[in-house]
Amino acid sequence: MITDSPKNSRTLRTIEHDADLVVVGGGLSGACAAIAAARHGLNVVLIQDRPVPGGNSSSEVRLWVLGATVHMTTNNRWAREGGIINEIMMENVWRNPGGNPVVWDTILLEKLAAETRVTLLLNTACHACEKHPDDEARITSVTAFNAQTSTLHIARAPLFCDASGDGILGFLAGAAFRMGAEPRGEFDEAFARSDDFGHLLGHSIYFQSRDTGHPVPYVAPSFALKGTEIESKIPRHKHISGTEHGCHLWWLEWGGRLDTIHDTEKIKWELWRVTYGIWDYIKNSGKFPESENLALDWVGLIPGKRESRRFEGDYMLSQKDIVGRRNHPDAVAYGGWSIDLHPADGLFAPVAGSHHVFPKGVYSIPYRCYYSRNINNLFLAGRIISATHVAFGSTRVMCTCAIGGQVVGTAAALCKKLDQLPRAIGKGDALARLQRQLLRDEQHIPAIPLRDSDDLARQAAITASSERIIESLPADANAVPLDCARAQLFPLQPGAAPRITLTLDADSSVEIHAELRTTSDPNHHTPDVTLAARTLAITKGIRQAHTLDFSDITISENCYAFLILRPAAGVRWHTTTGRVSGMLALRNWRAEKKTDVGGEEYEVFRADRRPDGRNFALRFDPPLRPYAPANILNGYHRPTNQTNTWVAADGDLAPALTLSWPESQTISHIRIGLDADYEHPMETVVYRHPERAVPFCVKDIRVLADDGRPLAEIRDNHQGWITITLPSPVSTKTLSIEVLATHGAPAAITQVRAYAAAPAL
Ligand SMILES: Cc1cc2nc3c(=O)[nH]c(=O)nc-3n(C[C@H](O)[C@H](O)[C@H](O)COP(=O)(O)OP(=O)(O)OC[C@H]3O[C@@H](n4cnc5c(N)ncnc54)[C@H](O)[C@@H]3O)c2cc1C
Structure with missing residues (x-):
């Protein structure tokens, strides 16, 4: 039994953490930042105010995770994002092809739990930060509260990342930000919207229904919109269907004329009124007989937030960067979603719910968008990166946010290694190292191939059992x-x-x-x-x-x-x-x-x-003849202006690639890139995927040394990359890679890299 005598006051239990990097916000951008940093040796504290990671993709909000593939409906080809988010998406399609949002949560939880250097603080909200007494441009700690455990957490680090969506840390620390749209003239953006259209995208709440197989009655709460209000106030009420739910109803959006941070509770109530009202309309107006057996299965309890603060970095991405697909010397990521702006009045607006400008292909995002211009140890990730309101219309989708997170986590590791702050990584040798590491870690940066001097494969002669013609x-x-x-x-x-x-x-x-x-x-x-x-x-x-x-x-x-x-x-x-x-x-x-x-x-x-x-x-x-074996050395692992892939001939019963060197090489680390079919999107909900494993992907593979010794054999692979770390280095003049089985298509390999030791950052 615990007893305590009366006190004037008490203090909360407090746990202090010392880390290399503190990430605030565990959406896909924050999660990928934390994983990338941890994989490069940093101790990371990831502070997430919700019970699960994933932000808008989590089972709490249930948005489908999208990116540059745009559901395959544009000219962006082979545009799915690589790196950590691709690993997660391929795992999700393997385990969860039906798109169950709860299973998606567990995949993210598992990925984070597997990183022993990540301290994941769930249900913990950051609400304060401290700065250096002599340097107001430097954060020294953040403070966060977990109401479940009634505990305060203080996390100290030399580097911080704000991936919180609303930018709580940047706001508290005094980082320069914007909220609302830039005037058209500031960045010469012809797509900048008028005051009538509005300057902020609103929030949305989704619902899901389920066919129970028997009639289900529905009585709406008294606060729900009435059918007459739906028909008179919602111009698109005719688009309502008895069977659509979830992401199809993205246009149930509102709040863009309010303060999308401080008015969120008010916006949520209005969206609940709308959501329950629409369900009542579907069930009880008599216009949707197909809904008779449908039950309301789930309604979002927190709204999905689209837009609030955007922070200023050393560069602000704008419409011209996207449409002009400008080359940036410090390109580290890319986007490909349209510039997708919504009227601030959302579902009550008399105009279409979304307005798009599509670039001709994917565009580069410079590193300078990923750190604050005035808080020197603050990285930015997710929807708050340094972009104008118009450019944000494209950069905000979750796969684009996720690859930005990987950029930040990797850059943070370089900061530690070089004893530098974020800005210094954007130039010279540090930038080249950052780009090289991102490419090594399976990111794609448009027009930048991997040139890896540590990779012994680059000196090898490549032969193959056959070549598909x-x-x-x-x-x-x-x-x-x-x-x-x-x-x-x-x-x-x-x-x-x-x-x-x-x-x-x-x-x-x-x-x-x-x-x-x-x-x-x-x-x-x-x-x-x-x-x-x-x-x-x-x-x-x-x-x-x-x-x-x-x-x-x-x-x-x-x-x-x-x-x-x-x-x-x-x-x-x-x-x-x-x-x-x-x-x-x-x-x-x-x-x-x-x-x-x-x-x-x-x-x-x-x-x-x-x-x-x-x-x-x-x-x-x-x-x-697009599938020459030498393609595996050209530094790209997806089709660009050529296939960048070796494919074995039809009928080759023992497809194999061999790397040969004139002298023996000492090898302990091998990376094999497979055709992950970057064309196909892997939406996390609503869509069902045709296969659990990409048919072009190798399933079983064996690697042999020059004396025929098997160095590794991998079975039942469903990922886009295979990493082999040998228990001890081998000395060999050849490496043979035998494809024993694929998931359906002819054997294909996009890259082989061989290292004396796992390459350092
Ligand atoms: C209705 C809607 C539809 C959309 N449609 C799509 C779509 O179809 N596909 C797509 O890819 N994108 C879509 N987007 C955009 C996308 O969801 C967001 O831009 C994206 O989620 C932003 O990623 P993020 O990591 O910055 O933020 P989030 O995903 O919001 O993650 C940030 C996390 O930080 C947490 N957090 C906030 N404050 C704190 C704090 N003080 N302390 C600790 N943690 C905190 C939040 O709870 C959240 O979990 C849509 C957005 C909305 C709202």
Whole structure:
């Protein structure tokens, strides 16, 4: 028994932590910052005010995690984010292909718990910070309170990261910030919105329903909006459907005219009124008979917050950086979501719920956006990074936030190693080391390949058991109608373009217009340069072979080409069953025409999810040779302007790659990059994924030394990278990598790196 005599007051139990880095906010940006820093040797305290990590992706809010793939609906190809977030997403699809948000929570919890250097403080809210008595630009500690344990935590460190969404630490520390939109003239942003449209995005609350198989009544709480109010106040009430829920109802948004931090409780109540009112409308208005058996399964208890403070770094990303896809010398990450701005009045606004400008491809984000310009030891991660309101419209999606978190965690480790503050990492040798480490850790930085002088593979000669040559993709699958322009995306190498034979059905005689296109920039996949246009006159008949001769076109450097067939009534184009890395069938989806608001005009071709989206049946003369073994050394691990992948020939029963050196090498650490199919998004909820493991990924692999000794054998892999740390270094003149099984597609490898010792930061 505990008893205590009366006191004037008592103090809370207090636990003090000393760390290398303190991260405030455990959304995907904060979680990835903490994991990256811990993997590079830092002791990290991660302070998260909610019971689970994940922020807006967690089971408390249930947003789908998105990024540059944009559900495959843009010209961004192979754009899924790499690094830690890719590891998490691939694990989630493997364990949780149905998108259960509670399982997603456990994957994040497991990842953080596995990092022994991370002290994860859940249910703990940061509310104060201390600064150095002689240096007001330096934070020395943060204080946070856990109401579950009635405990104060004081966490001290030389470096801090604010990943809290609202920027609580930056705010308390006095970091320069903005809230609301910049005037159009400040950054010459033509997409800057008017006062009518409003200057802040609002919050949303989602709900989920479940089919119980029997009728379920519903009585709404008295505070819910009434049906008449829904019909009179919500211009888009006709979009309400009896079966949609969760992320489909992203437009149930409100609060952008209020203070999206201090008025959050008020905004939440209004969103509850709306949410319960809409459910009442669905269940009881008589307009949705399909809802009879549906029960309200879940309603968000905290709103998802889209926008509040944005902090100023040494550079503010703006619309021109995104649309112009500017190269930054300190590029460390990328984005690819549209600039996606919403009216401040949200669901009550008379205009569309979202307004977009899409760049032609992914764009770089400079390191200078990831630290405060006036608090010298404060990193920024997540939606608060240094970007204008317009640019934030794109950088705010969670995969983009997550790769920024990895940048911050890695930069923090370099700060410690070099005894520097964040700003110093953005220049010279430190910046080169940061970029190199991010690439080593499977991040993608547009137009920056990995050049790793510690990697012994770079001096090796590469041979393979075989190499896939694309001569013919047989017409052994369905034929798709030319009801829209359809395209085959394929890699071309310098020299004469090929003659291409396709297989078509036609219900009557017709002319088909075909084009060979490529891109104006090797770093995007928008077909904005026409190399040749041809007309095919075809007669009625099925499985007709027609050849388009492009041999008069000279290709000067590696590029992706698009064979486009324009729509033609009664014509079908045959497809092929087998899938192969770095080739995609596309279809014309829409035209982007946003020149009036600082965007561009171009055609958008999208890819389709498996099991659809089969490549078209084609014969190439001369054949394409895009899968040379040497590709594994070129420093990219996803298709760019070439496949950057070795693929074994069809029918190779023992696919293997061999690295050979003239002299024996001492090797103890090996990294093998696989084709993780960066084209396919891996949304965490709502979408169901066609496979648990990426079909292009290697499943079983064995690595052998020159005397045939197996050094490692990995079974049942479903991740995009394999890391092998040998128990003791080996001396060998060759490394053979045998692909024993894949998850379906031909054996493919994107990178092999070999090190004498695990490479240091
Ligand atoms: C309704 C809605 C729809 C959206 N749609 C999408 C979408 O479809 N896909 C997508 O990828 N993105 C979407 N976004 C954007 C995206 O969710 C956010 O921009 C993103 O979550 C920001 O990441 P973050 O890590 O900065 O913040 P968050 O995900 O918000 O994580 C920050 C974490 O910090 C915690 N925190 C806050 N204050 C403190 C404190 N004082 N102490 C400790 N912890 C604290 C928060 O509780 C939170 O868990 C949407 C946003 C909303 C609201």
